[in-house]
Amino acid sequence: EEIHVNEAAKKFSVNGREIHEGDFISIDGTTGQVFAGKISTLNPDFQKETDLQTILGWADEFRRLQVWANGDYPRDAIRARAFGAQGIGLCRTEHMFFETTRLPIVRQMILAKNAAERQPFLDQLLPIQRGDFYGILEAMDGLPTVIRLIDPPLHEFLPPFEELLADVARLKEQLRYLERDNVDASYQKRELAEKENMLHAVESLREANPMLGLRGCRLGITMPEITKMQVRAIFEAACQLKKEGKDPRPEIMIPLVGNVTELQNQKNILEPEAHAVMQEQGVEVHYKFGTMIEIPRGALTAGKIAEYAEFFSFGTNDLTQTTLGVSRDDAERSFLQKYVDMKILTANPFQELDREGVGQLMEMAVKAGRKTRKKLEIGICGEHGGDPSSIEFCDLIGLNYVSCSPFRVPVARLAAAQATLGHVTKDK
DSSP states (O other): OOEEEETTTTEEEETTEEEETTOOEEEOTTTOOEEESOOOOOOOOGGGOHHHHHHHHHHHHHOOSEEEEEOSSHHHHHHHHHTTOOSEEEEETHHHHTSTTTHHHHHHHHHOSSHHHHHHHHHHHHHHHHHHHHHHHHHTTTSEEEEEOOOSOGGGGSOOHHHHHHHHHHHHHHHHHHHHTTOOOHHHHHHHHHHHHHHHHHHHHOOSSGGGSSOTHHHHHHSHHHHHHHHHHHHHHHHHHHHTTOOOEEEEEEOSOOSHHHHHHHHHHHHHHHHHHHHHHTOOOOOEEEEEEOSHHHHHTHHHHTTTOSEEEEOHHHHHHHHHTOOHHHHHHHTHHHHHHTTSSSSOTTTSOOIIIIIHHHHHHHHHHHHHSTTOEEEEOSGGGGOHHHHHHHHHTTOSEEEEOGGGHHHHHHHHHHHHHHHHHHHO
């Protein structure tokens, strides 16, 4: 309420202090405090923090939970290992598709009208993805690496609909003037045709609620050639490392499963692809196929899903949204903080796990999954994986690991030890 924004003047003021567009501000990511100006920062050197290393070593002696890290690139994996991570709990393959050099290929793949047209672009992406996976599996040598197959809706890789609509209108107006003046407009015509083609593609992929639309395993089922390419890339990279004397341990995660038949469909398509690569390369790789539990039906039918899944990973960001029936972006912008201030909620459920709702679903899934598959590996890879209260709950219900940002790994190691010691104290 103390902030006054003047969009026309491109500035805002707080208690009489004006900040203009282009001015530096600094934000404390822990407290949320905002400071005017650019504050100098230092990158911490974890290896020099000997006292912290000692404390974390003590914590590791007591904790039961393993601590893994979320990472999409080799640099993330290297940093995670330096902080003591025991695996990668979430590698998001779609982030690789957004790289500048490969985004045009991805867009051409999306614009293809059928699998046959799509294949040449997938053939171009295959060696790129192989290189991505080689790097992260090499960095995590000997440790498990959970790689989630493509998850977001395809329209996210395309330009925004409104932006394309404006471009098409602008080009049509230019053409009208150029043709009136008998000026060569061949370049503008080609550009207009490209923009219109892209606009039609974006329009056909638009969804009223994309978070619950064509994404995750649904994308793999309707366009299996995409996930087959990804699995081939993973196993070609893993086999290459195996030949070099390394020990890659990929765990392929199929997202958004709510029906066991979805997982069955994808595993029946993808596992033979993995076997085909290993046969071609003449080596065997230690691997697992599993799923992300992120919608309530997935948790409620976990016993059946465990017949085909060798591991579960709770995607608590989406599981919280679908369980509470709220959109995180909208809720945090409009009413969620008021709910916390008014004590309607004790905490922001996207920061601290909702034990009574989401937590109950998780506990049910753990019990049902392990009833079917006794040694089922189960972890959590949402942002809750770095929150001490949520880590305590994960320890209580018997998860194998929590996965968080590499920078939160030390905090998670301490929190996991505190959770174990807290149970011991309460038991006594």
